[in-house]
Amino acid sequence: xxxxxxxxxxxxxSGWSVRIKFLKTAFISKGHDCRVLNLGKYRKxxxxxxxxxxxxxxxxxxxxxxxxxxxxxxxxxxAQAVKGPILSLxxxxxxxxxxxxxxxxxxxxxxxxxxxxxxxxKMYWVIYLNFLFAKLIICNNEPIKSEIVRxxxxxxxxxxxPIQAFSVQYLDCSEAELPEKITNYxxxxxxxxxxxxxxxxxxxIETLIDFLERLDSDVGVILTGIREVEDDxxxxxxxxxxxxxxxxxxLTVGNLDHDQFMTLLGKSDIFxxxxxxxxxxxxxxxALALKVPVVASENGRRPQSVITYQADNAEELGSxxxxxxxxxxxFRKKIIKPDVKDTVIDxxxxxxxxxxxxx
Numbered sequence: 001x002x003x004x005x006x007x008x009x010x011x012x013x014s015g016w017s018v019r020i021k022f023l024k025t026a027f028i029s030k031g032h033d034c035r036v037l038n039l040g041k042y043r044k045x046x047x048x049x050x051x052x053x054x055x056x057x058x059x060x061x062x063x064x065x066x067x068x069x070x071x072x073x074x075x076x077x078x079a080q081a082v083k084g085p086i087l088s089l090x091x092x093x094x095x096x097x098x099x100x101x102x103x104x105x106x107x108x109x110x111x112x113x114x115x116x117x118x119x120x121x122k123m124y125w126v127i128y129l130n131f132l133f134a135k136l137i138i139c140n141n142e143p144i145k146s147e148i149v150r151x152x153x154x155x156x157x158x159x160x161x162p163i164q165a166f167s168v169q170y171l172d173c174s175e176a177e178l179p180e181k182i183t184n185y186x187x188x189x190x191x192x193x194x195x196x197x198x199x200x201x202x203x204x205i206e207t208l209i210d211f212l213e214r215l216d217s218d219v220g221v222i223l224t225g226i227r228e229v230e231d232d233x234x235x236x237x238x239x240x241x242x243x244x245x246x247x248x249x250x251l252t253v254g255n256l257d258h259d260q261f262m263t264l265l266g267k268s269d270i271f272x273x274x275x276x277x278x279x280x281x282x283x284x285x286x287a288l289a290l291k292v293p294v295v296a297s298e299n300g301r302r303p304q305s306v307i308t309y310q311a312d313n314a315e316e317l318g319s320x321x322x323x324x325x326x327x328x329x330x331f332r333k334k335i336i337k338p339d340v341k342d343t344v345i346d347x348x349x350x351x352x353x354x355x356x357x358x359x
Contacts, residue, residue: 007076008040073102079115101135109279116147176259189220194268210314
């Protein structure tokens, strides 16, 4: 069978781009043909790992080409931005016009910018049509499934399948050599907080900066994922990030591969997670699996033993971090490791089964 995964592909090695890479590998290992149409940060760079996308027209032409070649579409989206659901809907429509309904995986939690229904706003119809046109919808858990069903009329609950994004592949890693600037930074800081951060709305950058400006000098914070500003209305915070970097309060490290990410995570005293739109978050589960304490914004879906704070409360964040650093051993002993299954195989087997029969 032929499958086209549509969504972001590493680098960076984060979130659902890693999941898409695992899905591609699993499809191929089962003897199927799987390609990835990359909608991620480096989509314009040509690579043997994925199909590049140069612009909107190029995207549409490649969708048509792959459908004519017999590829089944598996589209990845969330409701945290405008562009993603629109690109997803375009792929769904092209699939319909070529006499097949595509599959969707909805990433993220129940608190997204345009999801659930009451958050729909200007994107309501775009997201609703995504759900309506899809052959099947994969999401993280039952509460998200319930919110998808509630999004609008005619949404069949029997085509929605909760499959946890976290899988055994996330823990399949080796000790990696870290860049020299990281090893040097680790040497002169007593404690290390590790955090994945993107300069866009939803990551509570103002709260993070407020917290960082009050931090003790012997505590270091390593931020990965930082690139250029992605939203104009958070651009002012980029200069503050640069000041904190010059003072060596933080270290920004750009993209890390999966082995490097896990190696650094294992050397950290705290993993910090700031968004609320992410649901459980694979990186949170990775940290818990390594017995690293997690301090994360409260979103109603954090696993047991995660220490939570209100996402916009820098003072509470600081208090929780201080408590964990003072009582490291106590918090590590309380960590409940996640029950890890091979959900990547569950996902591809569902897709194979659904496309093995005539519509």
